[in-house]
Amino acid sequence: MPASPPHAYEEVTRGIKITVEPDFLEEESEPHDDHYVWSYTVRIDNASDVVVQLRDRTWYITDANGRTVTVTGDGVVGEQPVLHPGEAYEYTSGCPLRTPSGLMVGSYGMETASGESFKAHIPAFSLDSPHDRPRLN
Numbered sequence: 520m521p522a523s524p525p526h527a528y529e530e531v532t533r534g535i536k537i538t539v540e541p542d543f544l545e546e547e548s549e550p551h552d553d554h555y556v557w558s559y560t561v562r563i564d565n566a567s568d569v570v571v572q573l574r575d576r577t578w579y580i581t582d583a584n585g586r587t588v589t590v591t592g593d594g595v596v597g598e599q600p601v602l603h604p605g606e607a608y609e610y611t612s613g614c615p616l617r618t619p620s621g622l623m624v625g626s627y628g629m630e631t632a633s634g635e636s637f638k639a640h641i642p643a644f645s646l647d648s649p650h651d652r653p654r655l656n
Contacts (some may be wrong), residue, residue, distance in 0.1 A: 552640025
């Protein structure tokens with residue numbers, strides 16, 4: 520039976536659409552050592568009418584025990600892409616956790632060609648593995 524496609528999460532800020540698709544990496548995880556790994560693919564679409572550059576990122580990564588780590592830095596995967604109207608940029612990165620599930624959310628610091636800065640919101644997305652026990656909320 521083929522695996523179901525990962526769930527996509529989307530958010531739009533000032534015409535910048537960010538779509539995230541997380542994927543649990545069973546082959547890189549070691550559940551008996553409390554090591555769980557996900558990849559996530561981000562697509563950034565510039566549906567605005569201005570040129571923008573992704574300058575920096577801020578991620579908030581929360582594990583199933585409520586511990587949150589903040590990760591900041593310049594660009595993404597070593598790049599600071601410039602997106603003209605109608606263009607898109609896509610990259611894949613990864614995240615390890617010590618718990619079988621968690622949550623990520625954040626923002627990209629964007630700058631327009633005229634020098635205006637704003638935050639493009641990255642939607643909150645679940646990091647779920649088959650090793651987590653289902654809970655009723």
